[in-house]
Amino acid sequence: MISLLLALGVALGGTSAFATNLNDVFGVAEQVNKQARKSQARVDALTDETRTLLGEYKTVLKEIEGLRVYNRQLEKQIANQEAEKLQLSASIDQVTVIERQITPLMMRMIDGLEQFVALDLPFLNEERANRLDGLREMMDRADVAASEKFSQILRAYQIENEYGRTMESYADEIDTTEGSRIVDVLKVGRIALIYQTSDGEETGAWDVSKGTWVALDDSYKTPIRNGIRMARKQLSVDMLTLPIAGPETVE
Known part of the structure; x- marks a missing residue:
């Protein structure tokens, strides 16, 4: 009987020690798990940070490539x-x-x-x-x-x-054989330059060969007056008799 009790006591004492060791193991395991979870959290954080940095890096690379394209175009x-x-x-x-x-x-x-x-x-x-x-x-x-x-x-x-292609009439002061006077001048292209006093009493023309004004006979009085009126749009254009010198004869 005494032997049985002693054996039981030894057994119970061994069980208590085993339980204590097991608790220690569980405690250590829990600490290891906590450390593992912390490490995993750090790993996850580092992974996220790495992904973020990688994304930023790729973005920077795209910007750099864009700048290179822009610089090439700018060049x-x-x-x-x-x-x-x-x-x-x-x-x-x-x-x-x-x-x-x-x-x-x-x-x-x-x-x-x-x-x-x-x-x-x-x-x-x-x-x-x-x-x-x-x-x-x-x-x-x-x-x-x-x-x-x-x-x-x-x-x-x-x-x-x-x-050379127009017919014009205007008032002008010219020097004639009778002196300086105000007259109506009629220019017909470059073929005739004629004058007549306002009262129509004197009519003359520019003599190219003499380089001066010369008087015309009264037969030109009416035609020249009509020519002046034609040039001023006061009369319809019609045929005119003009004092035009013929070509010189060369011997």
Whole structure:
């Protein structure tokens, strides 16, 4: 009996020690699990952070690639602008050369026009002289482009050319054999330049060969008066008898 109790006591004592060891194991396991959970949480956090950083990295790479594409395009634009600058510079140089060449030409054109007017029939003298003076003043102006100057000179030539196809009448003061007087002048193209006093008592014409005004006989009195009225749109255009000199005979 005593032996059984002793054996039971030993057994119970061993069970208590085993239970204590088991609890220690469970405690250690729980601590390990806690550490594992903490480690996993850190791993998960690091994974999320890594994914975020990877996403940001990819975004940055895309932005860098976009900037590279933009820079390449910008470099092309800059290269094109440089090429345009060179072309513009060359064009400016060419324009400068053209202006140097065309300016003497324009001056010669004005001189030629002035000589033509001086040798032409003496009609609209003040108007034509003012036009020539205006052209010469224009040539001295730096604010007028060479193209505009050339255009104005061509326009002056065109006006002079149109005089040869028009019939005009205007009042003017001329020097006749009877002295200076105010008359009505009739210009018919460049084939006749005639005058008549306002009272119709005197009629004359420009004699190219003599370079002066000469009186006409009374047979021209009515035709010239009608011609003046035609030029002023006061009478319908009709046939006119004009004092036109025939061609000179060359022997």
